[in-house]
Amino acid sequence: MAFHEVRFPDDISRGARGGPVRRTQIVELASGAEERNASWANSRRRYDVAYGIRRADDLAAVVAFFEARNGRLHGFRFRDWADYRSCLPSQVPGPSDQIIGTGDGETTAFQLVKSYTSGAQSWSRIITKPVSGTLRIALDGIEQGNGWSVDPTKGIVGFAVAPAPGVPITAGFEFDVPVRFDTDMLDVTLDLERLGSITSIPLMEIPT
Template identity: 50%
Template structure:
């Protein structure tokens, strides 16, 4: 996977729009009933950025970031300000259940629940992850986190039936979904950018 572990500067995302996309195939039967199915197990997020930029400095920064990613070629981290935390506020170690102990397993995947749907989190933010076993928070040296995959490794395997929970901040892995950026110069130090599309990528 061609991915750069860099984040789009937050100021370049101000004014962005976006949300979750699902793909559902609907067939209407002769009797009027519907048959619905989906080829996607997971939703995919899309965003439009750049439309709120007005300063030439920010436009140049966005262009430089776009060039460094070679347009659509390389993925990168994006902070979706509508959904970037494990809970409603600052991360707490009990926010999300990420596994149950069996006395042997030491590796667990970060994830976030949305009702009965579970989203795998691949890009946690450095220094934000907190882990607890049966409600008791672990010290930093008791676990490690792979920031490129979201995998948590414990120094000691949790006992049989122990509940492992986590709190964290996270980014969404995306790429540009266009191979050009259009900039309009409106004055000596100001202009505007046509909205630039981003799309979530599977990792």
């Protein structure tokens, strides 16, 4: 199975519905109390892009995209318009948005991550599909215009020279979500007035 480095059409993804999904097992005890256990260490995003289809041309584009991916077989990029930046949606990514590591004088490769914090709790999401041309890097708060590169298919930042010990490494970027179709069939309803529609087109994030 392969991953196609192509993004689902943006004009259709803007109308998608969905978001993060977690899986938790809940056991109710005889006492009335309950025990909760996380089945997944990380969340996965699930979307339905059928809501973004507004024209017959949109429908044709989705069918072509589905066929080119062989249904569920091949993954692809998807822009989650509710969460596609290292910063708040209303802001522009800056070089100090996210901490991706601390220099030790030896390590030259660092994985892009995005942290989600509420109160004292925080969860870090691995970012593997940064958008080319949007990445900004800083060492100890000073933006670096060169001396580094990024693998846009894995989200790994590589430095020509290892950052010095104790130096915080930060990054700002836009990113896509690696997903696949969660169905092998598109149920198209033919309509003489709307020229066709699809009731549901589910997408599922591919775990990293």
